[in-house]
Amino acid sequence: MKTKHKVMGVVAATATAAALTLGVIQKEAESQGAKTIKIDGSSTVFPITEAVAEEFQKQKKGSVRVTVGISGTGGGFEKFCSSNPSLRTDISNASRPIKKEEIEACKKSGVEFIELPVAYDALTVVVNKNNKAINSITVEELKTIWSKESQQKGIKRWNQVNPKWPNAEFKLYGPGLDSGTYDYFKEAILGKNNDIRSDFTPSEDDNVLVQGVARDPNGMGYFGFAYYEENTDKLKALAIVNPETKKPVMPSAQNVLNGSYKPLSRPLYIYVNKASANKPEVKEFVNFYLRNAAKLSKQVGYVPLPADDYKKAEARFQKGEVGRIPLRAGL
């Protein structure tokens, strides 16, 4: 008999809970007044936005809430421009500029956006620490190594790319095809109408790429500078031959800022929904972001923009200038 009561109790409790839950959901959905800023997008930009959100919430003492997801640059824009208003984010992190299709999608849903660059990243091409033969690489050589065309031509050894390099098969590690990092690399190195080869090891987790290259004497990979900086004992970064000056340039904050690390230094952006920008909490957050981006992006391993650019970005945000317009040449 005791067990019987137990069963009844459990069933009754769950049934009541379920009924109450379903009944109250609708009401609560409308009455929820806590101010939340929704951010999603690139995992590359995530550390900067997270740092800003952390400081901002500390300053606001919990009166404003900020959530940050990592759906990737493309996935972030999908939510940002969603036709369903309840899924839209206020701000989207992006490690590349917004694409034409994405602008179209935004237009269709009536979403206007303000584009704001927040920092630089130096995409870093790395090889194994013990690879003594290769120190610098040209854009052409990178293209030869990574393109689909070369795969079809059967290029898979270092000396097929450059006769001075060893006669060994290279192993490639790169970000997955959904990442903005891949998009940027593809555009900068392979060109618009070229595809990446299919026989590389992709991962959305950059540490997997780090491990791959660190363990493989013939490994090569590319990812954000922060991941190289934390693993200089295991990896060797290659100097990239600047296509204009023909001089090899190492990735570093200085070389990104003086513009010599080309073409792999890339700007990182946040995109703010124009309608959300009218909300006081979002306005305050974005202003806070631009004022602290220099300090915080440096802390998490990125290269801050010149101070002047942050001022220009602030001015653009104040004016509410929408659309994909470079803040200045190169951004």
Add this chain to the structure above:
Amino acid sequence: MQGRDNLLHRRRLEKVFVAVALVLIVSALLVLLSLTAEMFIDGLPRLNWKFFTSFPSRHASDAGLLSAWVGTVLVISLAAIFSIPLGIAAGVYLEEYGRDSWLAAIIEINVTNLAAVPPIIYGLVALGIFVQSWNLGETVLTGGLTIALLMLPTVVVVSREAIRAIPASLKEAAYAVGASKWQVIWDHVLPYSLGSILTGVIVAVSRAIGETAPLITVGALTYIAFLPESPFTSKFPYVSFAWLQAPFTVVPIQMFNWISRAGTDFQANAAAAGAVLVILTLLMNGVAIYLRYRLRKAVQW
């Protein structure tokens, strides 16, 4: 003599087999143990009170698991609330009422198939139904419903097995003294099978705790530094369901985020989060074993 030699030979063979099996299981366990031990050792410096009471941060030593473990507890409890009554009811129907009907056959095929569907598919279904059609948003409620979907087939299968294990003589005896079908189920079948059902349910729950893919699909977050509203309020009616509408993250997602960060500082946090998950699973399995023991002792036939 011939037969005796043969016997000795066969006994020796058996001993060899036992030895091989023992070596295999010991080595498998050793690998598992050393991995777990390494994780605990890596995570130990972070496993303190502060780790459970602070929000994520860009500084590894300040970063904690608070929003993640609260999210996990809420999502999993909600999933249990939705899937357990439904699952048990389905099990009862299939075993006691629906036997041999075409409807039961269809349900049975579906349930068995569902149990083999990869979790990410549940995430996609949930994204389409809960998030996009029902507009429930990327909330604790959506997360709970998603995990409930995932647990449901397991709970149904477990309930059926448990109910089937009740001896027919017991039910017949109840019928013989004039009990109705419902009385037989409610007063005898369910109480006696509850122990086994609970065990299965808890195993399903402890599997669901580690689930990540479907929750990422329905929009679980990565950085969240506040807690959902408290379910209890100081004003009438003293309970609030606002937490259902709150955005959330769960422990495995937080753990993945820490692992994939640049720098080694966060690896310790990830190891600590992993240790918490393992402890949580062990605890739940412990509770399952205890409950089964208690409930089995209470039932005598």
